[in-house]
Amino acid sequence: MRLVSKVASIAMIAIFALGLTSIPTDAAAKKYKIFLSMSFIGNDWQAEAANMVKAMALHKNLADKVDLQIQVAGPNAQRQIQQINAMVQAGADAIVVYPISPTALNSVVKNACARGVLIFAYDGSISEPCAYNISIDQLEAGRVTAEWLVKKLDGKGDIIVITGVPGVSVDTLRTKAAKDVFAKHPGINIVAESVGMWSQAVARTELSKILATRNWDSIDGLWMQVGCYTANAMQLESGKKPADLMPCAGEGANGGRIQMLPIGTEVEGASSPYAPLNAPRISYASPPYSGGYALKLAVAKLDGKDVPQEIVLPLPIVTNETIQLCNEGTWAEMKAGCNAFLPSIVPNPGWFASIFSENTPEIGLNGALVGQPEL
Amino acid sequence: MNSSATEQAVKQPNNEFPKKRMRLGRHRGLIIALVAFTSLFLLVDIISPGPISYFEISFLSSGGTTLALAAVGETIVILSGGFDLSAGAVISLVNAVVASNMDPTDMNASVPLWTFIGICIGALAGAFNGFFIAFLRLQPIVVTLSTMFIVQGITLLVMDKPGGFVSPSLGNFYMGDAIPEFLPMSIILLGVVILLWLWIKNTRFGIGIYAIGSDPESARSTGLRVDWIRFGVYVLAGAFYGMAGVFISAQTGSGDPLVGNPLLLQIFAAVVLGGARLGGGRGGCVGSIFGAYILMMVVNVLLVLNISAYFATIAEGVILILAVLGSSVSRDSILAQHIRDLRSRIAAFMAGTLPRKLGSKNTRLKLPGITDTKGQNNTVVVPGFLSRHAETLRYALPAYICFILVILVTQLVLGNALFSWNYYNSLIVLSSFLAILALGQGTVILTGGLDLSIPWTIGLCGILLAGMVKGSDEALIYALPLVLFIGCLIGVINGLGIVFLGISPIVMTLATNGVLQGLALIYSGGTPDGFSSPMLRWFMTSKDYGVTPVVFLVALLAVVAVLLLGRTPFGRRVYAIGNGQRVAELSGINVDVTIVLVYALSGLCAAIVGVLLTGFSGQASLGMGDEYLLPSIAVVVVGGALITGGRGHYLGMLGGVFLLTSLLTLLAGTTLPYATRAILFGLVVLGAVIALRERRT
DSSP: OHHHHHHHHHHHHHHHHHHHSOOOOTTOTTSEEEEEEESOOSSHHHHHHHHHHHHHHHSHHHHTTEEEEEEEOTTOHHHHHHHHHHHHHTTOSEEEEOOSOTTTTHHHHHHHHHTTOEEEEESSOOOSTTSEEEEEOHHHHHHHHHHHHHHHTTTOEEEEEEEOOTTOHHHHHHHHHHHHHHHHOTTEEEEEEEEOTTOHHHHHHHHHHHHTSOOGGGOOEEEESSOHHHHHHHHHHTTOOGGGOOOEEEOOBHHHHHHHSOTTOOOTTOBTTBSOOOOOEEEOOOOTTHHHHHHHHHHHHHTTOOOOSEEEEOOOOEETTTOOBOSSOOHHHHHTTOOBOOTTTOOOTTSBOOOOOTTOTTOOHHHHHHSOOOO | OTHHHHHHHHHOOSSHHHHHHHHHHHTHHHHHHHHHHHHHHHHHHHHSSSOOOHHHHHHHHHHHHHHHHHHHHHHHHHHTTOOOSOHHHHHHHHHHHHHHHSOTTOTTOOHHHHHHHHHHHHHHHHHHHHIIIIISOOOHHHHHHHHHHHHHHHHHHHOSSSBOOOOHHHHHHHHSEEETTTEEHHHHHHHHHHHHHHHHHHSHHHHHHHHHHHOHHHHHHTTOOHHHHHHHHHHHHHHHHHHHHHHHHHHHSSBOTTSSTTHHHHHHHHHHHTTOOTTSSSOOHHHHHHHHHHHHHHHHHHHHTTOOHHHHHHHHHHHHHHHHHGGGSSTTSHHHHHHHHHHHHHHHHHHTOSGGGSOOOOOOOOOOOTGGGTTOTTSOOOOOHHHHTHHHHHHHHHHHHHHHHHHHHHHHHTOSOTTOHHHHHHHHHHHHHHHHHHHHHHHHHHTTOOOOOHHHHHHHHHHHHHHHHTTOHHHHHHHHHHHHHHHHHHHHHHHHHHHHSOOOHHHHHHHHHHHHHHHHHHHHTTSOOOBOOHHHHHHHHOOGGGOOTHHHHHHHHHHHHHHHHHHSHHHHHHHHHHHOHHHHHHTTOOHHHHHHHHHHHHHHHHHHHHHHHHHHHSBOOTTTTGGGHHHHHHHHHHTTOOTTSSOOOHHHHHHHHHHHHHHHHHHHTSOOOHHHHHHHHHHHHHHHHHTTOOOOO
16 A cells, blocks of 8 residues: 555656656757757856857857757766766767766767767867867966966976866876976976865965965965966955066966956956956966857768867967957957956956857857857 | 654564564665656656667666665665765775776786776775774774775876776676676676675674664674674675776776766765665665666656756755655655644644643752752762863864874974964964854754755855845845845755655755755856955955954854853753754653754854855855865864764864864975875874774773
8 A cells, every 4th residue: 555655656756847847849850959968067167168058059050950958967977978878868969078087988978979979078088089079288288387487487486386176187187287397497396286176266275275384475476277366366465566466377267367457457347356457477278168169060060061080279378468358258359359358247257268269250258158149 | 763663663563464564664765766766767768759778778777887886885884883985985996996907908808807806995995994993993984084085095196187998898798788688787787786785684794784783782782793793894885886996997998086986975865765774774785776776867867858957956956855755655754753743733732731731830850969968068079170071072182182283293394383373363264164164064963963065055155145245345234144044044944854854864955955056056147246245355364463353253153152062952952862862852852943953053154154255265156165065074073073963062173173274284385296185184084083982882
């Protein structure tokens, strides 16, 4: 009896769950069925990249070709394996993936390819040869930024290094390349190194720990994967003048970009520390448009066009010489050279500003912010 | 939670029918897991296009095997009354070792050999856990937490980024078919595991596991060698994690030093879904295997239902609760009990026989105390401070001693510590978050619960606050109370779920955490906006006269916390519940209300941390609370609290907070590689708690 009632109750639960969402209709029979398998949605970069994929799918060039479904696997590679597999079973034509692990997905990707499904990985890469990879050269990113810092310091000084997530290829490659550069300059001393997890909040706690036994005057420069915005804010809090900010090689957060603008620039919505400070910076990032670009390439490939297997995106580098404020952030405006956005439009200083690509005229600032394509 | 078992035992007269019922009842967890699994499976089958082919079944079965194997290991630990946080890390280690040591040219590496190696590595890690837990009698949660850090460090030393090679022979064997087009190898593997478990269960060792999980003292009295059984449990569990590591290596064909770490929370969820009781003595491995598959099937369900990304974690949380709620559809479930209680309460109210309507008369026992013995000094001697607090001191002091040692080392290695106020100021500011969380999490742990919803309570509250104040101090006046109220509300919801639905704290708070994550994403649209007001930023970062204002808050909090837990009826109720819920209930404590209040306190503390973190960082970000979950548990236990509840002092926990923060500060100031730091961190925590070991009774 009890068993029967249990079955009944669970069946009811199932029906209830079904009622929550409508089952997709197959009106879009001719559209390509494309899935996005994201890793984790709980951080700015991932959410932004997802918005840009959404915007790309909504653009008029693609809207009537693409039926896009977005799924989140969380930080767990096991679940992404299961998810990609379920997508293959669900009849995907192509799957756009933010790979949680470059290696763990190999066998499931191989299996997907064998069933004729295109796999496009963005930001990270999948080492299985049949996958299409779209990302920047992480070694180059580490090298260029480290060389910039060495040059700024004239080859000597004590620096702090804040890395990303330990054990992840991107972090290992960038940090290794940077350290190779520093090793070539005996005048450069890394006095403290900490794990920043690619988060402004963590960068602040780690810097606070380091500064518990040091002060800013004993340090000459910073190499951080994420956190220059925060480091500049902390220097101001400690009573430094904007003119005394130390050089920082780091990420492409919009807050950091605004800080790079010359002091006195008219910026709507700015308030210290999210304000022009003329901070000496080199700003780079893994660009969040790569997901949207991957979707575009997947459709091109499905349309029968040729797409190279490995696409290395140009490293988006901004320095004090090239920094330029956008007014609206349309693609056309960015093409003309602007690369920082008004705080009144982008209230979150941790938001990643490297959203411009020659190849994606479909998406601009609105794509990254709210998932709306350019007209 | 024990009450239903005892009631059944009492109710059982000598005839056939109830016996059968009891046997079914004993396997309720398993049956529910089975039913939930079957219905999810059918759900996926019905709504996915086309029938489910053998190929799909084969993939589904291998997809859940790693989690299932790990869950079996964890179940054995939990059955024995233990807790193992090192499971995910051990899986990563085995994967890294296997992938980095296989010869890339050898396409036919021996499957039995590498399986054996993997299992041995796992068992070795288990033996490390087992040694400290069984023979040094340390608390499982701290030991396995330390092991987790140490193992993660070793893994990164073995392999610093994904790569390596696993011979296809391993993949072909484990991912292949036992009988082509009929039976995948992974199902055979799990079948073997189930048979093995059924055998173990009936050996002396197996009965011993259940015995020490139910009552270690009775187990010892009946002559069981509790220490050796406990040791064996961790070794066996480690072996299963090792097997899971081998399987994931076969499945992925390569190595990734982080592959197992995120499995940890899912492993616990699988065990609880499978019907095992945290605290030990009830449940089994078969249920956990189904629990694991339920969790993996959720991925397919979300896909088939096309649930949008922002809602994914909400849907997952709801599915988790619904699956567990299956157990509330029986006559002796907690929910049914509560409904019966409520009914009789209403009836009593109507009849006017409620205790409070019966007229009050002071019926307290008169104990001989100081007030009664005026003039007779020799009857009661008030013991001295030291002997009155000997127990508390014994458990709270080690953290402080280690803290002082860490400061000395910091002074030696980095300088500017021992005599520098700046150092202490930074330390207290950095400690403030954990000090506040320790009050909430600590109180929850004192009642024998656990709050896993802390990360996204912090995240959501921070994001809401930043979104409302948008840099204005005036807005803080209404935003602050509102956010703190929301924190309390989250805690109340946790508490209600735990008390009235009878959901285990781990599952309830884990599900809440998922729901909160979804809400934070929906509210912020993926990018939280707004920033903290100048006042809040001043409170967390300014240094007028060298003192950051939050330092005073930490001092005030310490006083409030000590008074709250030590001097109020609420505090005494908390300790009473932790020492024995049934006894507390029979002593007239309103256990339900107290537990709800405890979780509300934890929610409030997390909300305060969300606010302070927003002030500290200047803005709120998604996932800003993620770093605080495990530390919030660790500091409580390092500070001398008992994870099963009933013992601990806030000052001890505060010592734990200072110890951990100063240790991390020391490590951050160096240039040691992360792997070495993780190992050092684990070793220091382990060393700090060796002094906390249980006395042999």
